[in-house]
Amino acid sequence: MARMKFIALIVTALVIAQGAAAKTQKETRAHSRNYVQSVAMQILKHCPATTKLGPGTATVRIHVANDGVITALSARGSSPEHAALGKQIVSSVKAPPPPGGVFEAEQEFKFH
Numbered sequence: 001m002a003r004m005k006f007i008a009l010i011v012t013a014l015v016i017a018q019g020a021a022a023k024t025q026k027e028t029r030a031h032s033r034n035y036v037q038s039v040a041m042q043i044l045k046h047c048p049a050t051t052k053l054g055p056g057t058a059t060v061r062i063h064v065a066n067d068g069v070i071t072a073l074s075a076r077g078s079s080p081e082h083a084a085l086g087k088q089i090v091s092s093v094k095a096p097p098p099p100g101g102v103f104e105a106e107q108e109f110k111f112h
Contacts, residue, residue, distance in 0.1 A: 031099050039064065039095045043107055046092045051085060056111045058086030064103040068095045073104070082111060 058077035064070050072090045077083030086109045095103075 056082035058082045058109045060086040
C-alpha cells in the first residue's frame with residue numbers, strides 16, 4: 001500500500017511538472033516572439049524609404065550578441081549592392097539584449 005502511494009505521488013508530481021513545463025514553454029515562446037518583433041522594429045527604423053539601386057531583395061543572416069550588438073554573418077541579394085545594403089542596415093542596429101544570451105535569424109528585405 002505504501003508503494004502504491006509513493007507511485008501515485010510520483011505520477012502526480014510528473015503531471016504537475018509537465019503542466020509547469022508547458023506553461024514555461026508557452027511563456028518562452030511568447031517572450032521569443034516579442035523579442036523577434038522588437039528586433040524587427042529596430043531594423044525597420046533603419047531601412048531607407050527609397051534607394052537608388054532600384055527594386056531588389058536581400059537576405060541577411062544576423063547574430064545578436066548578449067549586449068544587443070547585431071552583426072551580419074552573411075548576406076545575399078538580387079545584386080551585390082542589395083546584399084551590401086541589407087548588411088549595412090543590419091549593422092547599424094542596436095537591439096535589446098536577447099533572452100538566453102544570443103539570437104540568430106535571417107532578415108529579408110524587399111527594396112522598391
